[in-house]
């Protein structure tokens with residue numbers, strides 16, 4: 444069996460380039476006792492791949508939904524589907540990861556999907572879904588009637604957070620980079636307002652949409668836009684710092700935390716960053732709640748599906764340049 448894989452040829456500097464990666468073939472050895480062979484069905488494309496440390500020569504990191512093709516393990520049977528952190532590769536030989544080590548994503552069998560797409564465990568029913576669920580509810584602690592701003596609002600995590608905020612009875616303003624994204628989150632997902640940061644004055648629009656000020660800010664983007672949003676927050680506002688994608692492709696990197704102390708002191712604000720990995724012990728609680736909301740039609744999702752393993756790197760470039768709506772997935 445030959446596997447195809449994307450290998451990191453050089454570290455990303457600035458916006459990633461085709462010359463940073465290379466597609467290679469690898470002859471896989473026979474499966475031995477305790478091992479399984481899995482074939483990638485869907486590969487998840489995520490912003491952290493741009494910024495998380497990776498070694499040159501390694502397979503580019505990422506999660507997959509994979510089908511077990513061969514098994515010499517009692518834990519997985521041929522035909523089972525699993526979620527695994529196997530990277531951008533078509534076939535993988537491994538042993539089941541039954542206990543999740545620290546700082547790792549859990550690997551598990553996919554069950555109880557009913558008629559839902561098998562890609563969802565990479566999005567709304569997986570890591571990004573749990574990032575939204577725990578990172579918003581545990582950190583922002585939203586209350587009914589409060590005003591919530593979500594940046595990256597038409598992406599996987601942001602579109603999910605905004606809908607949870609609506610479920611909790613909040614007024615929700617989404618920050619997006621295009622009119623079609625804004626229409627989707629307001630007309631289909633129920634956000635109250637959208638602001639297109641590419642062609643509107645963010646501060647003026649925030650004051651129009653939320654003259655009372657903002658109670659909770661779920662931050663996916665960081666940078667100047669987030670500083671502007673934080674400057675319009677109310678006393679005792681809470682900020683959940685999920686990501687800072689506006690900084691990921693900076694050639695200079697980031698070695699300073701922009702200071703907003705004045706606003707924090709005068710408005711008694713709280714800001715907390717987090718990793719979804721903190722919530723691994725509660726992983727299946729998050730998935731179960733998100734699944735329940737999908738079945739109750741309270742939570743909607745969209746996927747941008749790119750076909751063909753060879754197009755995986757292009758899917759990544761498209762995500763970083765905002766061409767996706769909802770979760771970006773490669774269908775292998």
Ligand SMILES: NC(=O)C1=CN([C@@H]2O[C@H](COP(=O)(O)OP(=O)(O)OC[C@H]3O[C@@H](n4cnc5c(N)ncnc54)[C@H](OP(=O)(O)O)[C@@H]3O)[C@@H](O)[C@H]2O)C=CC1
Pocket residue numbers: 489490491570571574595596597598599600601618619620621624663664684685686687688689690717718719720762763764765766767768769770771
């Ligand atoms: N803390 C954690 O554990 C986790 C954090 N994250 C973080 O959450 C964020 C969202 O991830 P995810 O939902 O998967 O990705 P998305 O599906 O939201 O895709 C990324 C989106 O970011 C927006 N974007 C890109 N560049 C910029 C920019 N310069 N300024 C503003 N927006 C920009 C684009 O939308 P637009 O057109 O609107 O600009 C793009 O579509 C990321 O920052 C990610 O790193 C994700 C998972 C776990």
Ligand SMILES: CCCCCC(=O)/C=C/[C@H]1[C@H](O)CC(=O)[C@@H]1CCCCCCC(=O)O
Pocket residue numbers: 490491494495496528546547548549570685686687717718719720
């Ligand atoms: C490094 C800066 C990351 C910015 C925020 C972000 O997107 C974080 C994403 C991580 C999230 O906390 C959970 C994840 O899956 C993302 C990181 C994955 C880390 C590698 C896991 C390694 C493994 O399971 O083998």
